[in-house]
Amino acid sequence: MSRFNYQTARFMTSAPSLVQCPPDQGVEVAFAGRSNAGKSSAINAITCQKALARTSRTPGRTQLINFFALGADEARRLVDLPGYGYAKVPEAVKREWQQHLADYLQARRSLQGVVLVMDVRHPLTEFDQTLLGWADEQDMPVHILLTKADKLKSGAARAALQQVRSRLREWEDLVSLQLFSSLKRQGVDEACARLDAWLAEHEAPPV
Template sequence: MAFNYSLARFLTSAPTLARCPEDSGVEVAFAGRSNAGKSSAINTITQQKALARTSKTPGRTQLINVFSLGEDSERRLVDLPGYGYAKVPEKVKLEWQRHLAEYLQKRASLKGLVLVMDVRHPLTEFDLALLDVADERDLPVHILLTKADKLKQGAAKNALQQVRSRLREWEDLVSVQLFSALKRQGVDEAHRRLDGWLAHEG
């Protein structure tokens, strides 16, 4: 089943898991370091300019932002708070990370996680911690190595291979691709992965 991602519409913002929409249907969440290009990736995948807000100041996504696929609120995309870079007090940062982990661990409708990493700085400590959380609940993860246009083709392919080899222990659960919001590279591949997860029947 192929979904029309251009129909995605803002549904709600929630500060905590408890304030999220009812835990039914199917969700796919996007997570990533605050400067990895997560908002740009979401906007490119949904063919919209400002569904997810991009900011000159990384780390502005401080809420769990939920989007429905058109009228179907049983199929949702979720933009999780960015982590690890934002210029905010440590106490606030730890609070975000707690809500992030709680959502990933407890959200029953969550069927897949898109983990966004800058191709030039992949697999940070935070990324690996998120992969551990996903592994604990057998949650499949698809990694977008963003900003692939910043590297020459050979260097980008090398980066992709290096990430794949480092993630060999998770290969049953994790897939990886190159992505560029600027060049619209990798959009079809990302759509296919999302389609597979969102077709899940609850």
């Protein structure tokens, strides 16, 4: 059983940039991923809620940093970062999104770990590697969810997992990874255990 009850997650606020985020206190775990990788579905599966993180028929439409509090207080939070890389928007807008992501990852002191969501069939995109580079610069741990594992046969999914693991060997001190399926709820307990470790490792002072 998880130490924290993720079903209690509730929407707090949205912010377009770092300066408009809630006070940098307590403990946060952020979810990042290329648009259409299944990030919103993963958050909803982990919290056992159908629409906590909104999924859009137009990937990349969400350009805000969304904060969800666990329980009654706001000392521990899950953060849904903007999807990137798929939306049909001007390059200048994409660069602005990327800068907001970089600012958050590099400056947010309450951030204790990043869950990086990748489609198991299309892992380690340019965006994924950029984010891993930012995390490496900040010595920030990353847990990778290889989503949509139900789209592959079990053998092919395990092979994809091993392939990604071998490609990330240089980052093995910071990066962990697993297979995940929101549809089948595969890997939810493992993901919650990782969140537990990050949220419990650092005591969250009162906000």
